[in-house]
Amino acid sequence: QKEVEQDPGPLSVPEGAIVSLNCTYSNSAFQYFMWYRQYSRKGPELLMYTYSSGNKEDGRFTAQVDKSSKYISLFIRDSQPSDSATYLCAMSADTGNQFYFGTGTSLTVIP
Amino acid sequence: GAGVSQSPRYKVAKRGQDVALRCDPISGHVSLFWYQQALGQGPEFLTYFQNEAQLDKSGLPSDRFFAERPEGSVSTLKIQRTQQEDSAVYLCATCGTENTEAFFGQGTRLTVV
Secondary structure (H helix, E strand, O other): OOOEEEOOOOEEEEOOOOEEEEEEEOOOOOOEEEEEEEOOOOOOEEEEEEEOOEEEEEOOEEEEEEOOOOEEEEEEOOOOHHHOEEEEEEEEOOOOOOOEEOOOEEEEEEO | OOOOEEEOOEEEEOOOOOEEEEEEOOOOOOEEEEEEEOOOOOOEEEEEEEOOEEEEOOOOOOOOEEEEOOOOOOEEEEEOOOOHHHOEEEEEEEEOOOOOOOEEOOOEEEEEO
16 A cells, blocks of 8 residues: 555546645645646646645645545646646655655546 | 756666766755655655765665765766666755755656666
8 A cells, every 4th residue: 555545537627616735645744735837847836735734825826635535635726727737646654755656636627 | 057957857767777966056056965756656765965064964875875975066867786566756945045945856757678
């Protein structure tokens, strides 16, 4: 079993839809959680960073962490065609520890 | 520079050739990670440096892989006697001292033919 599980999709939604992306994990020591966006042939770009449980909002993006369920989510409101990319979740147990990534979910927002 | 810089962006190597991939971190970032990303997969950890010290190299797939960061800034990932299975994107990421937010470079796409 991988440390982090993420549905690879692909996910296709119409413009303006709310998108929900999720990851589950097995290591209860994880306490730092990140979401990255990766366009084709580019490096991952940090979108959201959350420490421990709770919600964090930044513009159209909301990250949620539920440590009791070992489940994290990223919501994208009013999705745009420019949001079309692969979304990677990542997590680590402590500062300086390696980050464990999901496989990424491919998202296409159709105009 | 403003971000993590990696070079070359693309590298084609003949099987058996040695390659060296370079990472220029964000100025002042003490933590540096190397990751390998196969097509359609998430990045997989290779090795981690804190300043010049290599604290974790558990992800290096074989003794053909070697990484260094002699002055605690620029890092080089070297792959000796490249094999076709080494074909992947090699990503470098760095973190500052205060948090674990990791910023990635654009990666080096290695193709072994």
